[in-house]
Amino acid sequence: MLSLTHSVRMALGSIGSSKLRSALTTLGIVIGVAAVIANVSLGASFNEFFTEEIGTVGNNFIIIEGKSPHLFHDNEMKLVKNTPGIVGVSPLRQGVAEAKFISTTRQIQVQGVSEDYEEVANIEMESGSFLDDNDKYMAVLGHDVAYEKFGKNILEKNTIELTFTTRDGEVVTQKFKVKGIVKSPETSFVQSGIESDERIFIPISTMNEIIGEDYYWGFFAAATSMESIDDVTDELDKRLARHLGVPFRDIDNEDAKPYALMNQAEILKEVDQLSAALGSLLTSVALISLIVGSIGIMNIMLVTVTERTNEIGIMKSLGYKNHEVLSLFIVESMVVGLIGGILGTGLGILGAFMADSAMGLPYIFPLDLIFVGMLVSIIVGLLAGVYPANKAAKMNPVDALRHE
Template sequence: MALETLWSNKLRTALTMLGIIIGITAVIAVTAIGQGTQKATEQQLQSLGTDILQVQAGASRSGAVQQGAGSATTLTLEDAEAIAQQVLGVDRVSAILQQSAQVVYGENNDSMTIIGTDINYPDVRNTHPQTGRFFTEEEVKAAKPLAVLGPTARDELLGSGSIAEGAQIRISGQTYDVIGVMETKGAQGPQNPDEQIYIPLTNMSARLVGNNAVKGIAIRGIYIKIKSQEQLDAAQYQTTNLLRVRHGIYPEKGDKDDFRTVNSADIINTLTSTSKLFTVMIVAVAVISLIVGGIGIANIMLVSVVERTREIGIRKAIGATSTAILSQFLAEAVVIAVIGGVIGIGLGIAIAFAASNLFKFPLVISLWSILFGFGLTFVIGLLAGVIPARNAASLDPITALRSD
């Protein structure tokens, strides 16, 4: 009887379900998209290594304005060499310089990020040439004008899928021979290795940057690959103390570090926590939408009781009990909520599937989100139907029969 009643009022039933459908769709889709992007971020960071310690040069100041980390020349190549020799648990160390420069190939002229580095960079950052090769130690020592392109940089300069080896590009007016193309890695936060161009550190220092520290070659950062993740915290502690000794920094005297150390495990944990918090916030908004949908069901059911007062009077007059009337109206409310929930779950999964294909992240549909959403719709439908059902069940049959 509940299904027949709802079917005879299709438009009203559909509009009543709309709030529930939107709420459940939001819960399923947002949860799946949030967990999928979180999984993709973790995979990208782990592909670069979870045993990496990064040291950044300090921030320079211009008057009262502090520039970004790495803008000061507080780290040197000798610092990187000292870390490799003196810090326990270190596997490999790679020093880098980084800056934006105009890159020209034929008629193409783009501003790109140039990374000056050494032979250890591919192993430390777990990113290797897909075609061609990386620099050799002899080429780095000789400051050879060589370049290895990220795949996106190759596509923008030479054309999609072009053979890059043997091409000559100009970086800030200097000619470089392309010897390889790196494998695709995808964006990691604000940086995208696929868009970068790699040249020997010594060449970049001599021909592009031109600003050496008082002692040795100034660098912007140091990547340190640790032998095992268990040694990461100890290596970070030793690296910090070693650099303080080398730079004459005494924290007990109030000196501040002119560098910053970050380990990959902290970055992954921070991003994971942020992603989870964002997902919880959006799910909370979706739950509010479900509650609003439940209020809509209650309103429509109250109107339905008023419209069907005479029908209720007839049923009571021929023997229908208050419990039977109560059960019917509760059943109508629950059916509306459950059918709306099923439709919402289907739409939510479809939206998550489309988003994962469009934005290329893993599809993660958690069982708890489906059970939570479905259970919540059932409870909302039950609660939304209680008051209208009680009103219907408590009607006096004689008064109900007299109504128009």
């Protein structure tokens, strides 16, 4: 009875006798397994990256945006704030102003907010403090605005000039005292169309006073937890719809409502779906390499069967059964696949690590991918070796011994 150990030893001997051919045979498996492992790891890294990025935008946040001007005022602000499950809310207004520090002028995005914005938007201060609702002509600067935009550092208690242009074309200039500098979140996630580093925050009441308007374009709110955020969003949606006169039959019709709602859980779900789709696409492409690799193993095993026809004849004349010859060649094919899998797994781990480092992604490598890589390579070797092994097992010993 041919033992597995003996089969593996013979397989390694056969592989070692044709090193170059064996190396070329395993190349397809190496590339295929490496590509699959690297792509799955990269998919997990991208998903973790975007989850962390979205987390820097706010804690359990809900964004309410009006589809038209003059929709949201103080009454709507109170409605949002009094919705069960809402722990903080800031009205929002955004516009471009001409900012001047000493003799340098830049076009900067200015955002009007209330004091709750610090908590709901996860703002961390590098120096000074954030705005409070009693402030008037005070400003908080994003990190890049303070240290890069003007070619010189703007410090706490310095003064900057902001010039706004109203809808009527009137130009209004006002001096603001710098109350604090926002710590750079070190994120590339874009919130409301502009990175947090590149904004100037001022009290929204002051911004509306300067511009001569009294409405808000939306609200940035926070729910008590991620577990409750969907329920809180649904309740907020119902209250706003009822308050703004949306018919009950249209409450689930997003196009019929004059506002749009989005929460952190929904964004994370979309990111998960996008990452899964991207990962599936990349993995599907990588599987083509595995198919090519399996064809390579099958071809080389067919050549091996032909070259070893005399050896097969001798084995069968010595009493080796068909299933023993079959198992011998299947084991050899599986060993080729396993060697390719080990090398491919190592290459995939290294490739994923290098790619994550180059792109600044967190390195995420599920350990079960190692077992998946080994299993896939063995299965590929098994499937690729069945036909050549079956052909060898069915050889007539007399004909095999006569083969030259």
